[in-house]
Amino acid sequence: MAKSVSPDSLPAAPWHALPEEEVARQIVAVDLPLAALLERGLSQAEVIQRQKQYGPNELKAKAATPAWLKFLQQFNQSLLYILLVAGAIKAFLGSWRNAIVIWAVVVINALIGYIQESKAEEAIAALARSVVTEVTVIRDGQKLRVPSRELVPGDVVLLSSGDKVPADLRLLSVRNLQVDESALTGESVPVEKRLGSLPEDTPLAERQNMAYAGSFVTFGQGAGVVVAIGNQTQTGRISKLIEERGSLQTPLTRKFEAFSLTLLKIILTLAALTFLVGLVQGQAAASVFEAAVALAVSAIPEGLPAVVTVTLAIGVSRMARRHAIIRKLPAVETLGSATVICSDKTGTLTENQMTVQAIYAGSQLYQVTGSGYSPQGQILAQEGGDPVEVERLLALQACLLAGCLCNDTRLQPKDNGQWEVVGDPTEAALLVAAQKGGLDLEELQRCRPRLDTLPFESQFQYMATLHRLGPEEHCIYVKGSAEALLPRCCSQMGSQGEIQPLEAEPIRQQVEALARQGLRVLAFAQKTVPSSQTQVDHSDLEEGLIFLGLQGMIDPPRPEAIAAVRACQSAGIQVKMITGDHVLTAQAIAEQMGLGGGKPVKAYSGRDLEQLGPEEFVTAANEGSVFARVAPEQKLRLVEALQSQGHIVAMTGDGVNDAPALKQADVGIAMGRGGTEVAKAAADMILTDDNFASIEAAVEEGRTVYNNLLKAIAFILPVNGGESMTLLLSVLLNRELPILAIQVLWLNMINSITMTVPLSFEPSTGREMTQPPRDPDANLLSPRLLQRILLVSAFNWLLIFGVFEYIEQTTGNLNLARSMAIQTLVIGRIFYLLSLSQAIPTLLGRGRASQLERHERLMDVAAITIGIGAAILLQILFSQWSLFNALFDTAPLAWEQWGFCLVVSLPMIGVAALANRVDPEGASLARLPRKT
Numbered sequence: 001m002a003k004s005v006s007p008d009s010l011p012a013a014p015w016h017a018l019p020e021e022e023v024a025r026q027i028v029a030v031d032l033p034l035a036a037l038l039e040r041g042l043s044q045a046e047v048i049q050r051q052k053q054y055g056p057n058e059l060k061a062k063a064a065t066p067a068w069l070k071f072l073q074q075f076n077q078s079l080l081y082i083l084l085v086a087g088a089i090k091a092f093l094g095s096w097r098n099a100i101v102i103w104a105v106v107v108i109n110a111l112i113g114y115i116q117e118s119k120a121e122e123a124i125a126a127l128a129r130s131v132v133t134e135v136t137v138i139r140d141g142q143k144l145r146v147p148s149r150e151l152v153p154g155d156v157v158l159l160s161s162g163d164k165v166p167a168d169l170r171l172l173s174v175r176n177l178q179v180d181e182s183a184l185t186g187e188s189v190p191v192e193k194r195l196g197s198l199p200e201d202t203p204l205a206e207r208q209n210m211a212y213a214g215s216f217v218t219f220g221q222g223a224g225v226v227v228a229i230g231n232q233t234q235t236g237r238i239s240k241l242i243e244e245r246g247s248l249q250t251p252l253t254r255k256f257e258a259f260s261l262t263l264l265k266i267i268l269t270l271a272a273l274t275f276l277v278g279l280v281q282g283q284a285a286a287s288v289f290e291a292a293v294a295l296a297v298s299a300i301p302e303g304l305p306a307v308v309t310v311t312l313a314i315g316v317s318r319m320a321r322r323h324a325i326i327r328k329l330p331a332v333e334t335l336g337s338a339t340v341i342c343s344d345k346t347g348t349l350t351e352n353q354m355t356v357q358a359i360y361a362g363s364q365l366y367q368v369t370g371s372g373y374s375p376q377g378q379i380l381a382q383e384g385g386d387p388v389e390v391e392r393l394l395a396l397q398a399c400l401l402a403g404c405l406c407n408d409t410r411l412q413p414k415d416n417g418q419w420e421v422v423g424d425p426t427e428a429a430l431l432v433a434a435q436k437g438g439l440d441l442e443e444l445q446r447c448r449p450r451l452d453t454l455p456f457e458s459q460f461q462y463m464a465t466l467h468r469l470g471p472e473e474h475c476i477y478v479k480g481s482a483e484a485l486l487p488r489c490c491s492q493m494g495s496q497g498e499i500q501p502l503e504a505e506p507i508r509q510q511v512e513a514l515a516r517q518g519l520r521v522l523a524f525a526q527k528t529v530p531s532s533q534t535q536v537d538h539s540d541l542e543e544g545l546i547f548l549g550l551q552g553m554i555d556p557p558r559p560e561a562i563a564a565v566r567a568c569q570s571a572g573i574q575v576k577m578i579t580g581d582h583v584l585t586a587q588a589i590a591e592q593m594g595l596g597g598g599k600p601v602k603a604y605s606g607r608d609l610e611q612l613g614p615e616e617f618v619t620a621a622n623e624g625s626v627f628a629r630v631a632p633e634q635k636l637r638l639v640e641a642l643q644s645q646g647h648i649v650a651m652t653g654d655g656v657n658d659a660p661a662l663k664q665a666d667v668g669i670a671m672g673r674g675g676t677e678v679a680k681a682a683a684d685m686i687l688t689d690d691n692f693a694s695i696e697a698a699v700e701e702g703r704t705v706y707n708n709l710l711k712a713i714a715f716i717l718p719v720n721g722g723e724s725m726t727l728l729l730s731v732l733l734n735r736e737l738p739i740l741a742i743q744v745l746w747l748n749m750i751n752s753i754t755m756t757v758p759l760s761f762e763p764s765t766g767r768e769m770t771q772p773p774r775d776p777d778a779n780l781l782s783p784r785l786l787q788r789i790l791l792v793s794a795f796n797w798l799l800i801f802g803v804f805e806y807i808e809q810t811t812g813n814l815n816l817a818r819s820m821a822i823q824t825l826v827i828g829r830i831f832y833l834l835s836l837s838q839a840i841p842t843l844l845g846r847g848r849a850s851q852l853e854r855h856e857r858l859m860d861v862a863a864i865t866i867g868i869g870a871a872i873l874l875q876i877l878f879s880q881w882s883l884f885n886a887l888f889d890t891a892p893l894a895w896e897q898w899g900f901c902l903v904v905s906l907p908m909i910g911v912a913a914l915a916n917r918v919d920p921e922g923a924s925l926a927r928l929p930r931k932t
Contacts, residue, residue, distance in 0.1 A: 013227075015168075015170045015210065015227045016200075016202060016207040017198055017199065018170075020170070021034065023227065024037055027154050027225060028042070028154040038138065038172060038173060038223055041156040047150075047152055047155070054229060055230065056149040056150070057152075057229035057230050075106070081260075081264075084103070087106070134147055135147075135148050135151065135157055135163075136158040136160075136163075137157055138156040139156075151166055151167050152226065153228070153229060154226060155167075157225075157226060158221070159224070160221045161219050161221070164215075164217075165211045165212060165215045166213060167226045167227075167229045168210065168226070168227050168234060169210065169227065170210060170227050171209050172195070173195070173222055174193045174223075175222065175455075176221070177217065178193065178217070178220055179193060179217055180217075181212060181215040182346055182352075184204075184214060184215055185205035189426060189555075190218045190425065193208050197209070201610075203631065205629055213228075213233040213236075214235045218423070218424055219424055238632050238660055258780065259780045267299045267300060268296075270295055270296075271292045271293070274291055277732055283734065291730075294727055294737065294739075298726075298739070298744040299721075299723070299724040301717060301748060307752070308712070310760050311705060311708055311757075312333065314705075314760045315332035315702070318701050318704075319697075319698050322701065323687055324669075324694055324701075325688060326684070326685050331667050331685050332701070332702055332705050333702055334684075335650060335701075336705060338648045338667060338773060339573060340573065340647045341575050341576070341649075341650045342642070343692065344578060344579060344652055344658055346555060346654075347654050347671060348652050349593060350556060350589060353372035353373050353428075353429075354425040354428065354520075355370070355553055355554065356430065356432065356551050356552070358514055358550075358551070359433070359550065360550040360551075360552075361393070361495070362393060362394075362395030362495030362496070364382070364395075367381075367385070368380075371556045372556075373411060373421060373428055374419060379433075379437050390439075391438070393495055394493065394495070395494060395497065396437070396549065397437065398497070400439055401444065401477075402478070402479060403430030404430065404431060404434040404439055404441055404444055405444060405445070405465060406464065407465075408427060408453075409421060409422065409423025409428050410423060411431055426553065448468060449468050451535075453536075454538065460484060460538065461481045462484050462485060462541070463478070463479055464477065465536070466529075468531070473531055474529050474531055474534075476526060476536055476541070477525075478525045478526065479523070482511045482523040485523040486507060486508070486523065488541055490543060490546075491546050492547035493546055493547065493549075499546060507547065514550065514552035517552070518582075518584055519552030519553060519554050522551050522552075523549075524548040524549055525546060526546050554588070554589070557593050558692060561692035562594065564692050564696040566594060567769055568695070568696060569594075571769040571771065572772030576595070576627065577595060577625065578630060578635050578638060578651075579629075580628075582628060583605045583629060585628075586628040587628070590603070595626065596625055601626055602625055603628060607629070608620075609634055621641035621642050633660075639664045640664060648773070649665045649666050650669055651669065652669040652687075652695065653669075653671070654670060660682075669684070669698075670682070670685070670686045672688040672689070703771075707762075708760055712759050712760070713780070715755070716748075716756055718789050718832070719747060719752060721789060721796065722795075722800055723747070723800070725797035727739070729797070738800050738801055738818060740889055742888055743890075747822065751875070755830070755868065756867075757863075758833075759833075759864075784918060788918055791915050795828070799821070799824050799904065799908075800822075803821040804818060805817075807821070813891060815890055818890065819878075819879045819890040819891045819892075820893060820897060822890075823879060823898070824901040824905050830871070831905065831906075831909050831912060835912035835915070837861075838861075879892055880893070
C-alpha cells in the first residue's frame with residue numbers, strides 16, 4: 001500500500017503547517033483517503049522495511065567517556081601538575097617517603113573528583129527511558145499493542161486518556177483530546193487538541209494539531225500518524241542540545257587554575273633563583289639542588305587540594321540537610337557566586353496545582369483562600385475580607401454547584417496527605433472550590449444524578465451536563481468561556497437567587513479584569529428543562545441560559561518562593577522567570593512574586609525574541625524579568641546571553657524542556673519530586689523538596705563555603721610563604737637549612753590539614769545574604785588577602801629563622817633548633833587560627849542564651865577544638881617520640897623549651913589583629929554566627 005521511503009528523502013517538514021492529506025502523502029506515501037488510512041495503517045511488510053531504514057524509536061546517546069579516561073582527566077589541573085613533578089623529583093633523588101606522600105594526596109583528590117562526576121552521562125540515558133512505553137497502533141487493519149521502540153514513521157497510533165505519547169504525531173482524528181505537555185513546553189494546563197493546519201511560525205506550545213513524544217493524554221481520544229521518531233522528535237532535539245553542551249568551568253575551577261599557574265611561576269622562579277645563587281656562592285651542586293627542591297616543596301601547599309575537597313564535601317553535606325543534593329562538588333561554591341537565577345515557573349515558582357482564586361456571582365466578587373488541591377481554605381467577601389455564608393448567597397452557591405456537577409474529574413487522597421487528580425487540573429480546581437464553599441460532592445452527585453453529557457468541543461467552547469432535580473424538572477449545567485456562554489444567556493441569577501435581566505457588559509469587564517491578573521476564567525450557566533427530557537443537545541443551549549457566575553483560577557506562586565525571591569534580590573541576585581506558559585499568566589505571577597524589584601515587570605514572548613538580533617537579544621536577556629512561550633533553544637540562548645555578559649547563571653527547572661539550559665548554566669538546579677529524570681541527570685544540584693525557597697538556603701551555604709575556602713587559603717599559604725622565605729634566606733646567607741624537606745611535608749600535610757579542615761565546619765555569619773555577589777572575574781587572592789598572607793608569612797619567617805638561629809648558636813644542636821623552630825611556628829599558627837575562626841565570638845555570644853543555644857554554640861566550636869587538640873597531640877609526638885625523632889630528624893624538648901616556644905609565639909596575637917585590620921573580610925572576631 002505504500003512506497004519505500006529512505007531516511008535521507010524523508011523531509012523535515014513543518015508537519016503542523018501541512019494539510020492532513022499532504023502529511024499522509026509525504027510521510028506515508030499513500031493515495032488512500034485518510035479514513036482508509038486510519039482503518040488500515042501500514043502493512044507488516046512495510047513496517048519491517050521501515051524499521052531497517054530508520055532503526056528503533058529510541059534516543060541514541062553518544063558514547064560515554066571510558067572510566068579510565070574520566071579518572072585521568074581529574075589530574076588535568078596545574079596545581080596537581082606541580083605536585084606530580086615534585087613527587088617525581090623526590091623519587092629521583094631517592095626520597096621515596098616524600099614522593100609517596102605527595103602522590104597519595106594527588107590520587108586521593110582525583111579519586112574523589114572522579115566519584116562525584118562519574119554520572120555526568122546519565123542525562124541522555126534518562127531521556128531514552130522517558131520515551132519507552134507500549135502503544136496501540138493500526139497495522140493491516142488490526143489494533144495491536146507494540147513496544148514504542150518498534151514504531152516507524154507512517155504508523156497510525158491510537159491515543160486515549162492516560163496514554164504516554166510515544167513519538168511525534170500529526171493528529172488525524174480527535175475526540176475531546178487533551179494532552180499534558182508541561183514537561184516539554186512548560187504549559188501548566190493540558191492543551192486541547194484539534195485538527196487542521198496551522199501557520200508555520202506557530203510556537204511549539206500552540207501546535208494543537210500535534211502530539212509530542214513524552215507528553216501525556218489527560219482526557220479524550222485521538223489518532224495520529226508518526227512523523228518523527230527517536231532523535232528526530234522534539235525530545236530527541238533536546239537530547240542533541242544536551243549532548244552538545246560541554247562541561248563548563250565553574251568560577252572556582254577557573255580561579256584555582258589561575259591561582260595555580262601564578263603559584264607555579266613563583267615556585268619555579270624561587271627554585272631557579274635558589275639554585276643559581278648557591279652555585280655562584282660556590283656551594284656543592286648536589287646540596288644546592290636539594291635546597292632548591294626543598295624550597296619548591298615548601299612553596300607548594302600540598303594540603304590545599306585536600307582541604308578544598310573536604311570543604312566542598314562538607315558544604316554538600318550541609319546543603320543536603322537543607323534539601324539540596326549536590327551532584328558535582330564545584331557547584332557548592334558556584335551557587336554562592338550566582339548573579340542570576342533563571343527559574344522555570346510551573347512547579348518551581350508555582351504549586352503546579354490549579355487553584356480558584358476569584359469567584360464572581362450575583363454581581364459580587366469573592367476571594368478564595370488556600371492553594372493547591374487541598375480543601376483547606378475559605379471564600380471571603382472582596383470588601384472587608386470576612387468569610388461568607390455560602391448557603392445564604394444562592395448565586396455563589398449555584399456557581400460552585402455548576403462547577404462541581406459539570407465536571408468529569410475526581411480527587412483522591414494519597415498516603416502523604418497530598419491529593420491526586422484523576423482527570424483535568426482545571427476541573428479539579430472547581431471541585432476544591434466547591435469543597436471550600438461547604439458543598440458535599442458525593443451528596444450532590446447522589447441527589448442530582450447525571451443523565452447525559454455534552455463533552456467539551458473546541459468549536460463550541462463549552463461542556464454541558466443534564467441532571468435530575470425532581471419528578472417535575474431536570475437541569476442543564478454549562479461551563480465554558482464567557483465569550484461562548486454570554487450570547488446564549490437571557491438572564492442572570494442575583495445574589496439571593498432571584499432571576500434578573502442579563503447585564504453582559506459588567507460581566508465582560510470582570511472577565512477582562514480577572515484575565516489581566518493572569519487568571520484563567522470560566523463562565524457558568526444553567527437551564528431548567530422538563531423531566532421528560534433525558535438527553536442534552538447543542539440546540540438546547542442556543543438560548544435561554546441563566547448566567548450564574550465566573551470562576552478565575554491560576555497555578556499560584558508558592559508563598560515561600562515569594563520570600564525566597566525577595567531574599568535573593570536583597571543579596572544582589574536577579575531572579576528571572578523563563579517559562580513556556582502564556583505571557584499574561586507569567587507576567588501576573590511575576591508581579592505577585594515581585595520579580596521586577598519594585599519596577600514594572602518587563603516580559604518577552606518567544607515570538608518577540610525571534611525578531612531580535614544578537615545584540616538586541618542580549619539586551620533583552622539583561623533587562624527582561626519574564627520570558628514566556630519560549631522554546632528549549634531559546635532558554636539555552638538566554639542562559640548563554642547572560643553568561644556572555646559575565647553573569648554566573650543558576651537555572652532551575654523540572655521538565656524535559658529545561659534540560660539543555662540546566663546543563664549549560666553554571667549551576668543547574670532540578671526538582672527532586674516533580675522533576676523528570678532528564679532534568680535531574682542534567683543538573684548539578686537537585687532540590688529534594690521541590691521548593692524554590694531551598695535555593696536561598698543553598699546560596700547562603702555556597703557563600704559560606706567560599707568564605708571558609710578563603711579562610712583556609714589565608715591559613716595555609718602564610719606557612720608556605722614563611723618556609724620559602726626561610727629557605728631562600730638560608731641559601732643566600734650560606735647557612736644550614738632551618739627546616740628539612742621531610743619536615744616541610746609534615747607541616748604542609750599533617751599539621752596544615754589537621755588545623756585547616758576545622759575551618760570547613762565554620763557556620764555562616766548571618767551576613768552572607770546581605771552582601772552582593774562576588775565579582776566572577778575577581779582573583780582568588782584579592783589585594784587585601786594577599787597583604788594578609790604576606791604579613792603573616794613575614795612573621796612566620798621571623799619565627800622559624802629567628803628561633804632556629806638562636807637555638808643553633810646557643811646549643812649547637814641542629815635537630816633541637818629545627819624542632820623548636822617548628823614548634824614555635826605551630827603554636828603561633830594556633831593563635832592565628834583562632835583569629836580566623838568564629839570560635840571565640842561564638843563562645844562569648846552576646847546576651848543571654850538558652851540551654852539549646854549554648855549547646856549549638858558548643859557544637860559550632862567542637863570542630864576547631866578537636867582540630868587544635870589533634871594538632872597539639874601530633875606535635876608532641878613529632879618532637880617527643882623517638883620513632884618520630886628518627887623519621888623526621890627531630891629532638892625532644894624540655895618543659896622550659898616548650899615555654900620558650902610559647903612565649904616567642906605570643907606576638908602572633910598582635911600580628912593576627914593587624915592582619916584582620918588589613919583584611920577585615922577575613923576577620924571573624926565580634927561576628928556572632930546566625931543559626932539557620
